[in-house]
Amino acid sequence: MAILTLEPLDPLSLVIAPPKNESPADRWAREQREAQARLISEQIDAQIKAEKQASRKRLKPVKILLLGQSESGKSTTVKNFQLAYAYSSFLEERSAWKAVIHLNLIRSVNAILDVLSKEMPRTTSQPQSPLNTPRNRSLSRPSTVRVRSSLSITQPSSTPPSAIHVRPSTSAGSRTSQPSEATLVEPNNDPDADDDPEDDDDDEIDSSAPPLTDRHRMLQLRLAPLRQIQRDLERSLGAASTEAPEFAGEAAPWTRLDDVLGTRGTREFSITSRSGWKKALKRVKAGYSSGRRTSLGSRDEARVGTGSAEDAALRKQPLDKRRSRPQSPFVFDVSMDDEYDDEGECEPQAQSAAEVIASCAEDVAALWSDAGVQAVLSRRKAKARLEEGPGFFLNDVARIAARGYEPSDEDVVRARLRTMGVQEYRFRFERGPDAGRDWLLYDVGGARSLRHAWLPYFDDINALIFLAPISCFDERLAEDRRVNRLQDSILLWKAVCGSKLLQNVQLILFLNKCDLLHKKLSRGVHVAKFVPSYGDKPNDVREVAKYFRHQFKDIFTRYSPEKRPFYAYMTSVTDTKATAVTVATVRDGIHRNSMKGADML
Ligand SMILES: Nc1nc2c(ncn2[C@@H]2O[C@H](COP(=O)(O)OP(=O)(O)OP(=O)(O)O)[C@@H](O)[C@H]2O)c(=O)[nH]1
Ligand SMILES: [Mg+2]
Numbered sequence: 001m002a003i004l005t006l007e008p009l010d011p012l013s014l015v016i017a018p019p020k021n022e023s024p025a026d027r028w029a030r031e032q033r034e035a036q037a038r039l040i041s042e043q044i045d046a047q048i049k050a051e052k053q054a055s056r057k058r059l060k061p062v063k064i065l066l067l068g069q070s071e072s073g074k075s076t077t078v079k080n081f082q083l084a085y086a087y088s089s090f091l092e093e094r095s096a097w098k099a100v101i102h103l104n105l106i107r108s109v110n111a112i113l114d115v116l117s118k119e120m121p122r123t124t125s126q127p128q129s130p131l132n133t134p135r136n137r138s139l140s141r142p143s144t145v146r147v148r149s150s151l152s153i154t155q156p157s158s159t160p161p162s163a164i165h166v167r168p169s170t171s172a173g174s175r176t177s178q179p180s181e182a183t184l185v186e187p188n189n190d191p192d193a194d195d196d197p198e199d200d201d202d203d204e205i206d207s208s209a210p211p212l213t214d215r216h217r218m219l220q221l222r223l224a225p226l227r228q229i230q231r232d233l234e235r236s237l238g239a240a241s242t243e244a245p246e247f248a249g250e251a252a253p254w255t256r257l258d259d260v261l262g263t264r265g266t267r268e269f270s271i272t273s274r275s276g277w278k279k280a281l282k283r284v285k286a287g288y289s290s291g292r293r294t295s296l297g298s299r300d301e302a303r304v305g306t307g308s309a310e311d312a313a314l315r316k317q318p319l320d321k322r323r324s325r326p327q328s329p330f331v332f333d334v335s336m337d338d339e340y341d342d343e344g345e346c347e348p349q350a351q352s353a354a355e356v357i358a359s360c361a362e363d364v365a366a367l368w369s370d371a372g373v374q375a376v377l378s379r380r381k382a383k384a385r386l387e388e389g390p391g392f393f394l395n396d397v398a399r400i401a402a403r404g405y406e407p408s409d410e411d412v413v414r415a416r417l418r419t420m421g422v423q424e425y426r427f428r429f430e431r432g433p434d435a436g437r438d439w440l441l442y443d444v445g446g447a448r449s450l451r452h453a454w455l456p457y458f459d460d461i462n463a464l465i466f467l468a469p470i471s472c473f474d475e476r477l478a479e480d481r482r483v484n485r486l487q488d489s490i491l492l493w494k495a496v497c498g499s500k501l502l503q504n505v506q507l508i509l510f511l512n513k514c515d516l517l518h519k520k521l522s523r524g525v526h527v528a529k530f531v532p533s534y535g536d537k538p539n540d541v542r543e544v545a546k547y548f549r550h551q552f553k554d555i556f557t558r559y560s561p562e563k564r565p566f567y568a569y570m571t572s573v574t575d576t577k578a579t580a581v582t583v584a585t586v587r588d589g590i591h592r593n594s595m596k597g598a599d600m601l
Helices: 011-016 024-057 074-085 087-123 134-140 214-223 225-237 255-261 277-289 309-315 350-369 371-379 382-387 394-401 409-414 448-453 485-498 514-522 541-559 576-597
Strands: 062-067 422-428 438-444 463-469 506-512 567-570
Touching: 062 074, 062 576, 074 087, 074 409, 074 422, 074 438, 074 463, 074 576, 087 214, 087 225, 087 350, 087 371, 087 382, 087 394, 087 409, 214 350, 225 350, 350 371, 350 394, 371 382, 409 576, 438 448, 463 485, 463 576, 485 506, 485 541, 506 541, 506 576, 514 541, 541 567, 567 576
Parallel strands: 062 438, 062 463, 463 506, 506 567
Antiparallel strands: 422 438
């Protein structure tokens, strides 16, 4: 009877089984091959395991939020971070700032032309009638009824509009949520008040000042095309290029939600912004990068635009200009969340604007250096406002208006373009203690109408840099002229310090614009006139800055839900050299703190 031998069932065993008649030499060779394969396999397994462990250990990115009112210097602080740690990305954007700088320049020119228009009818070379002197005109104006606000608790009367009342500090440690303990400020409800610091009405006429003449009228006419250029550039750059419109909202619109949410998180309120100055810059970048000159050489042709298919193709060409500078030890990547979309709106006429500005350069320089114009501006208090305002470039007109002008680093830092929504910047340091760790910087729009978008970013951040410009104690908020700018900063700071969502966040205060504070005090503006509690302390920058620091610290101590260290820096963030030191210190501090939080130190 035949015996049926069954083959083993496992087909794999069949395949890997050694050949039946294997010689000892073949067997040796086969075993060598198998040992080698096992070794490689084990190495791969070990590598996968190590990678898994490393990714588990990988640190979360450090997230930093920059807050503060509009024009407080948030974006300028970001530029300082870029300059220090991401110079190549700063360079990539630099030439695109040219349109913004040009717009800033011609805004100043147009502001001067506005002042001259008010002045011209009565101060041309015609002799002045005694009834038409500024002094008599102000006497014949209807008298202003001054409405004193009753909101002030400490000193309800006898203070100038926009005055700030700061209560004496309470004893340390007495944390209370009583609003009456807050820094108290009296808003100015009377926009016609005579002692409005920004009132441009003339007080006195300087008899030695040269009169305005037909020469000034000629300059006015010759520079008139710049009005249209301003409109063109504003249209090209979008909403970010104009200052915040009027908005009578709260200083910190999130506070009620903050109380409700506590530490529960805010993600469901997340808002994604796809607008802002990065987008505005991208709109002009391609225009400049094409390197194409339009035929527009004269101011009369300023309105002619471009828009051909050839132009569109040229606009898409990449930037080709990069200047060399020693590379930062850190490589860092700034994310650009908005893709440049070229759908007809993008060509900003920046190139043609540059041509017109170049053709007006001499007249602009003549206007700015004219003694009569300077006298009118000083009398109407417009000179200091221009020189100390954002984006002032009139002293550099010859350089900036020149054909072939390329912005310098300093120009970019001084340029003004408002942030809309929230912009994210991603940094990766390749060296240093935080090598390999991502840093995310969130730069927000500071205008009151944009502050509702801040709340989602309170969640899960490591540090918050708060910008409080301390030079603006005598200024009004652009979006709500009843509100003193320092008052607004104080209200914001109070809300930030008292936020439950931010209670574990490291708060870093930049008391900014110290350079402008110095200038303002040097020209005789008295802090005590606007901040009565300042009393008769010396009106010098050191004392004033110390006083404001003390007030901000006091609020911090009283409103923080839990005790935490106070970090404050006196800054002028347009001074990039000094700010580089501050930024490095801040970076170290945030790194150490975030490591402590992760139990790594
Ligand atoms: N002189 C001086 N100018 C400053 C200082 N900080 C900022 N600026 C200027 O003030 C203007 C406004 O600064 P930004 O950084 O754009 O202000 P922001 O806080 O980002 O404003 P928003 O985007 O509207 O919220 C710019 O022209 C800056 O160059 C400073 O310390 N000193
Ligand atoms: Mg900004």
